[in-house]
Amino acid sequence: MDAARLKQSWSLVAAHGDQVPLYFYSTLFLAHPETRQMFPTNMAGQRDRLVTALAHIVTNVDQVDRLVGFLQDLGADHRKFAVRAEHYPAVGEALVATLQHFLADQWTEELAQDWTAAYGLVAQVMIEAAQAAEAVNPPWWVAEIVAHERRAFDVAVLTLRPQYLLPFTAGQSIGVSHPSVRSWRYYSPANAPRADGTLELHVRAAPGGAVSSRLVYGSAVGDQVHLAAPVGDRLTLWSAGSSDLLLLASGTGWAPVKALVEQVAAEGSRRRVDLYVGARSRSELYDTDAIDKFASSYPWLTVTYVIGVDPQRPGEFVQVADRALTDADWRSRHVYVCGSDEMVSYSVQALGRAGYHAGQVHHEGFGKHWYGPAWRTAVEQASSPDNLGGVR
Numbered sequence: 001m002d003a004a005r006l007k008q009s010w011s012l013v014a015a016h017g018d019q020v021p022l023y024f025y026s027t028l029f030l031a032h033p034e035t036r037q038m039f040p041t042n043m044a045g046q047r048d049r050l051v052t053a054l055a056h057i058v059t060n061v062d063q064v065d066r067l068v069g070f071l072q073d074l075g076a077d078h079r080k081f082a083v084r085a086e087h088y089p090a091v092g093e094a095l096v097a098t099l100q101h102f103l104a105d106q107w108t109e110e111l112a113q114d115w116t117a118a119y120g121l122v123a124q125v126m127i128e129a130a131q132a133a134e135a136v137n138p139p140w141w142v143a144e145i146v147a148h149e150r151r152a153f154d155v156a157v158l159t160l161r162p163q164y165l166l167p168f169t170a171g172q173s174i175g176v177s178h179p180s181v182r183s184w185r186y187y188s189p190a191n192a193p194r195a196d197g198t199l200e201l202h203v204r205a206a207p208g209g210a211v212s213s214r215l216v217y218g219s220a221v222g223d224q225v226h227l228a229a230p231v232g233d234r235l236t237l238w239s240a241g242s243s244d245l246l247l248l249a250s251g252t253g254w255a256p257v258k259a260l261v262e263q264v265a266a267e268g269s270r271r272r273v274d275l276y277v278g279a280r281s282r283s284e285l286y287d288t289d290a291i292d293k294f295a296s297s298y299p300w301l302t303v304t305y306v307i308g309v310d311p312q313r314p315g316e317f318v319q320v321a322d323r324a325l326t327d328a329d330w331r332s333r334h335v336y337v338c339g340s341d342e343m344v345s346y347s348v349q350a351l352g353r354a355g356y357h358a359g360q361v362h363h364e365g366f367g368k369h370w371y372g373p374a375w376r377t378a379v380e381q382a383s384s385p386d387n388l389g390g391v392r
């Protein structure tokens with residue numbers, strides 16, 4: 001298998017843009033209509049995900065350790081889509097047909113062998129990981145909504161009680177699906193693990209977001225949802241050791257940060273924690289009671305609210321990171337950043353310019369949460385009409 005040849009051929013195919021996933025899905029569904037049920041009814045949001053997924057795999061095809069770990073997580077997670085071992089050959093056929101179509105006369109027997117071998121390894125790793133996961137966790141958990149509070153027109157705070165304990169670590173994300181919506185979205189619980197096993201989700205309904213809209217507007221106490229195994233470790237406290245922390249949050253990005261504060265409290269450590277919570281206006285601060293209770297209960301926690309729009313200074317917007325960097329030098333601390341893609345991107349760049357190194361700045365990747373079978377997504381995240389609860 002020639003990695004350079006794979007990368008070069010993929011770059012030629014990817015240049016065709018939206019036509020690539022369109023051809024792939026058409027080929028897959030026509031030849032194997034049984035696979036259609038694994039995908040959302042509305043495929044509009046899938047156009048860029050196949051290209052992004054394959055680009056990630058091909059780019060890392062010569063970095064085996066990184067790719068194998070990623071594929072193992074993906075294979076185990078995809079059990080919630082009812083993906084079985086017999087589905088993988090169908091996807092491989094559609095992939096090879098798509099590559100051959102767009103490469104046309106540049107398609108060779110050597111490329112066919114390279115791509116077939118590469119896909120075979122991908123499928124093998126994912127299938128074995130899914131089989132191993134069967135002995136550890138179910139494909140998904142059923143949970144009941146035991147509390148549903150509308151905190152704003154488009155924001156709801158839900159408390160869920162899984163039928164069986166769902167183990168997770170503060171800062172991880174959990175897949176959520178409503179039985180009436182054939183799609184999954186990932187949300188970061190807004191709490192550290194509790195003795196009663198309940199989870200708190202902060203959900204903002206996004207335009208066109210089937211899952212988020214259903215959770216905010218179309219759900220009530222007593223309804224059931226499905227939950228997938230937790231994923232991700234970028235926002236957990238493991239890599240921060242016992243360091244003091246600087247937490248920057250905006251919007252529903254407050255959710256995983258809230259979980260981290262609870263985790264620090266549960267540890268009983270001697271950390272110092274400074275928390276900056278941003279919003280465009282005070283009316284957008286939807287969880288101030290909890291924030292203020294934390295501030296009054298924990299002497300090691302300092303809270304600063306950052307209101308972006310100042311009526312006295314029209315045209316200006318105060319960024320959370322700028323306010324924090326103005327207040328003090330935090331370079332001895334680990335920094336956690338959670339908010340919209342724009343907020344996270346701006347904050348990470350501002351911290352970098354101020355001398356903070358990448359190893360001390362923790363955040364989810366921008367637009368990188370993936371929500372579906374590997375051939376339509378890739379890791380955990382992709383651009384989506386739904387907000388990534390707790391991160392966007």
